Amino acid sequence: MNDKINELNTLLKEADCLINTEQLHSVLDIMAKQITNDLSDKIPLVICVMNGGLIPSAALLERLHFPLELDYIHATRYGMKTEGNTLKWLHYPQSELNGREILVIDDIFDQGHTLEAIKEWFHDQGAKEVYTATIVNKVHNRKVENMRPDYIGIDVEDRFLFGYGMDYQGFFRNLPGIYAVKGS
Numbered sequence: 001m002n003d004k005i006n007e008l009n010t011l012l013k014e015a016d017c018l019i020n021t022e023q024l025h026s027v028l029d030i031m032a033k034q035i036t037n038d039l040s041d042k043i044p045l046v047i048c049v050m051n052g053g054l055i056p057s058a059a060l061l062e063r064l065h066f067p068l069e070l071d072y073i074h075a076t077r078y079g080m081k082t083e084g085n086t087l088k089w090l091h092y093p094q095s096e097l098n099g100r101e102i103l104v105i106d107d108i109f110d111q112g113h114t115l116e117a118i119k120e121w122f123h124d125q126g127a128k129e130v131y132t133a134t135i136v137n138k139v140h141n142r143k144v145e146n147m148r149p150d151y152i153g154i155d156v157e158d159r160f161l162f163g164y165g166m167d168y169q170g171f172f173r174n175l176p177g178i179y180a181v182k183g184s
């Protein structure tokens with residue numbers, strides 16, 4: 001137990017903070033304004049992508065001051081690893097989706113397989129429009145071809161990130177900033 005705590009504390013101490021809390025708040029304010037402009041008259045169904053989307057969803061939701069509904073989906077393709085695999089679907093939303101305007105919120109757009117598959121699934125369920133939002137977009141050339149989020153907070157370098165929803169081996173989703181693992 002102590003070994004694990006020491007290992008994790010060292011990892012955090014050596015990590016680079018790429019986006020601090022203040023920067024995150026201004027990014028979230030801007031995203032919330034864009035979303036409000038587009039969706040405030042549509043009574044959207046907001047979908048949190050668990051687990052990483054939990055903190056970004058809460059932060060955006062408290063900045064959206066118009067009628068909306070909330071549900072969640074749980075899909076994961078990284079698990080405890082730093083390399084993505086096939087997407088596992090763990091929970092589907094229970095709300096009526098047919099004809100709805102949907103806003104899907106996640107923490108990161110990396111290669112894009114997760115959001116691309118989720119967006120396609122909502123369209124298959126009869127959603128009228130599916131918007132997607134992520135706090136960060138990782139910059140590299142390994143992306144899916146045909147999809148980008150409608151709302152992106154900030155571009156980040158191609159390193160392994162944690163904090164603000166994103167985990168390192170299941171830990172550190174709770175950090176109020178975004179960090180990159182040393183040497184990644």
Ligand SMILES: O=P(O)(O)OC[C@H]1O[C@H](OP(=O)(O)OP(=O)(O)O)[C@H](O)[C@@H]1O
Binds near residue numbers: 052076084106113115
């Ligand atoms: O753009 P991609 O390359 O598909 O990666 C992005 C996805 O990876 C992370 O989820 P993860 O599978 O780690 O599950 P988690 O949300 O429970 O952390 C993150 O929350 C995104 O959903």
Ligand SMILES: Nc1nc2[nH]cnc2c(=O)[nH]1
Binds near residue numbers: 159161167
């Ligand atoms: N925690 C975490 N999850 C991811 N999923 C896709 N990319 C990342 C990343 O950099 N960090």
